[in-house]
Amino acid sequence: MSKLIHRACVADHSVDKPDFRESDGSPTWITRGANFVIAITRVRAGTTLSVGDVPDEHMVLLPDTGVSIVCGKQAPRPVAGNHLLIVPPGGVTVTADAEGWIVRCFSARVQALLTLAGNASSYLVPRDDVAPMADWPAPAGGYTLRAYDLAQGVRENDKTRVYRSSNLMINVLCERQEPRDTRTMSPHSHVDFEQGSITLKGTHVHHLRTPWNSDLGTWRPDVDAEVGYPSVTVIPPGLVHTTRNIGPGPALLVDLFCPPRRDFAARPGMVRNADDYPAPEAA
Structure with missing residues (x-):
């Protein structure tokens, strides 16, 4: 089963x-x-x-x-x-x-x-x-207060702004000024970690789908959860999801992960503060 x-x-x-x-x-x-x-x-x-x-x-x-x-x-x-x-x-x-x-x-x-x-x-x-929490290596130079200007994390043609600590990873997506193009949705799921999606501006819709299996009794209808701001939606492993902002005005979405995501850490340049936080050798 x-x-x-x-x-x-x-x-x-x-x-x-x-x-x-x-x-x-x-x-x-x-x-x-x-x-x-x-x-x-x-x-x-x-x-x-x-x-x-x-x-x-x-x-x-x-x-x-x-x-x-x-x-x-x-x-x-x-x-x-x-x-x-x-x-x-x-x-x-x-x-x-x-x-x-x-x-x-x-x-x-x-x-x-x-x-x-x-x-x-x-x-x-x-x-x-x-998967259980697993701390990554301590930061270069030891533990201290670090402040990152989010404006400096903006890069051309890149909607993400990913930062990590020794135990958390956050993606502060760039603010949208227009509703998301519904022809560019990105449905996906995660194998063994949750995603905490935080809305801080605008109205968003989380589109959520439970994949079918052989037991029809476990099938669920799709969910289109419309939320204002602020809000937090915790998306479990295996649940297919994608999110769009709707309506006029600015929209700001932030995603949180614990522990940090190895796939994001492995992408050159994606983590803005990678020099401060060494990744595990296997990442």
């Missing part, structure tokens, strides 16, 4: 109630996968986001507002908006400069956030279809 293909978890934060409120009341939505957890907060000027004793690296995506960030006992460091931060293990405090969105991406080792996730019940039984 074919292995069970799980259903996607669709969390549309534009309509869902927040899973947590920060000390100033700012709403935070939390969504988990088997190996990662994503926290998205609508911040105001002065909102403080603090997490203590993070056991490994995590990422902070700043699509609009800038922040001041303190790692451990280091001095505060200002970072402008439209940056990706890779934060070293340990405690961290992020303070927003203005109203906007802050996206934090952690590995599933941050247990406190896993229990707050709106979809926590979907993972009460461990997933045997997802």
